[in-house]
Amino acid sequence: MTSYKELGLVNTKDIFKKAISGGYAIPAYNFNNMEQMQAIIMACVETKSPVILQVSAGARKYANQNILKNMARGAVEYAHELGYDIPVVLHLDHGDSFEICKDCIETGFSSVMIDGSHFSYEENVALTKKVCEFAHSQKDYVTVEGELGVLAGVEDDVSSEHSHYTQPSEVVDFVNKTKVDSLAISIGTSHGRAKFKPDQCTRDANGILIPPPLRFDILEEIEKQIPGFPIVLHGSSSVPIEYVQMIEKFGGKLTDSVGIPEEQLRKAAKSAVCKINIDSDGRLAMTAIIRKVLVEQPEEFDPRKLIGPARDELKKLYAHKNQNVLGSAGQA
Ligand code: G3H
Numbered sequence: 286m287t288s289y290k291e292l293g294l295v296n297t298k299d300i301f302k303k304a305i306s307g308g309y310a311i312p313a314y315n316f317n318n319m320e321q322m323q324a325i326i327m328a329c330v331e332t333k334s335p336v337i338l339q340v341s342a343g344a345r346k347y348a349n350q351n352i353l354k355n356m357a358r359g360a361v362e363y364a365h366e367l368g369y370d371i372p373v374v375l376h377l378d379h380g381d382s383f384e385i386c387k388d389c390i391e392t393g394f395s396s397v398m399i400d401g402s403h404f405s406y407e408e409n410v411a412l413t414k415k416v417c418e419f420a421h422s423q424k425d426y427v428t429v430e431g432e433l434g435v436l437a438g439v440e441d442d443v444s445s446e447h448s449h450y451t452q453p454s455e456v457v458d459f460v461n462k463t464k465v466d467s468l469a470i471s472i473g474t475s476h477g478r479a480k481f482k483p484d485q486c487t488r489d490a491n492g493i494l495i496p497p498p499l500r501f502d503i504l505e506e507i508e509k510q511i512p513g514f515p516i517v518l519h520g521s522s523s524v525p526i527e528y529v530q531m532i533e534k535f536g537g538k539l540t541d542s543v544g545i546p547e548e549q550l551r552k553a554a555k556s557a558v559c560k561i562n563i564d565s566d567g568r569l570a571m572t573a574i575i576r577k578v579l580v581e582q583p584e585e586f587d588p589r590k591l592i593g594p595a596r597d598e599l600k601k602l603y604a605h606k607n608q609n610v611l612g613s614a615g616q617a
């Protein structure tokens with residue numbers, strides 16, 4: 286049993302409070318390996334941004350939860366070594382059972398998500414409440430994110446054919462009954478690199494897909510119901526066209542890719558949205574550079590020469606997001 290404080294981590298309480306009053310959002314970047322962690326920390330130290338390191342069930346399977354926890358400890362020390370201590374949260378992304386949340390809490394995670402959004406409302410309330418009771422009764426309070434509403438999109442461990450927007454009429458009851466610390470909502474974002482079907486989009490003069498706008502009307506209604514309560518947006522990658530085109534230029538095939546425009550995320554970050562989840566954009570950046578190096582330098586076989594430049598690109602991407610999209614730069 287490890288407490289997150291022993292690892293130098295923080296929970297989300299204070300950083301969310303500051304983010305809401307300051308009109309910005311904390312980046313929640315998924316990581317599965319050392320290079321992603323290094324890129325996240327380099328970017329967040331350089332831009333002086335707090336950060337949430339997220340671990341999905343898929344990441345636990347791929348990299349092992351204990352290794353990821355020790356990487357988070359290493360991340361805190363790495364930031365210190367780079368010359369600037371930033372708040373670092375280690376968060377379980379899309380926990381789907383009490384057991385996985387308990388396991389992560391006992392391993393040293395400072396925050397967990399219990400995603401009961403696929404269950405009935407009553408089951409979601411009961412499960413989320415159970416996780417909160419456990420997390421909040423720890424010696425060091427562990428914060429819990431719940432979810433109401435369902436996002437569309439498909440990834441390894443997160444999938445749903447259709448999205449169901451969050452019903453503003455449910456949020457007060459859910460928050461009061463469960464005692465969650467933050468709430469993920471569904472207002473039109475979606476997981477993965479193809480967030481909408483082409484027939485849900487329009488096209489610009491170059492044939493590039495333009496997605497339907499997020500439902501800011503629902504977000505405003507939710508904010509009226511629970512003023513100042515921390516809201517989370519999942520599925521918030523922008524799917525930069527440059528990476529999609531680079532991947533396709535160097536042999537990949539990513540038909541009908543479309544993400545959430547940066548201006549819409551910037552607008553959301555100025556509201557009670559205080560955590561924005563980004564995974565797919567990092568995958569696209571790494572894949573684009575690795576494909577480029579493989580094609581342009583066919584004699585190269587040192588993995589560091591493939592993954593190193595991908596790490597540099599990732600760092601650039603995260604720094605850009607902190608500065609220009611989430612507004613978290615300068616807030617640590
Ligand atoms: O929301 C899901 C994250 O992008 C994690 O994806 O389950 O493939 O690790 P993953």
Ligand code: 13P
Nearest residue numbers: 477519520521522564565
């Ligand atoms: P993206 O697929 O849009 O990056 O969303 C990631 C996410 O929501 C992780 O929980």
Ligand code: ZN
Nearest residue numbers: 476519520562
């Ligand atoms: Zn998600």
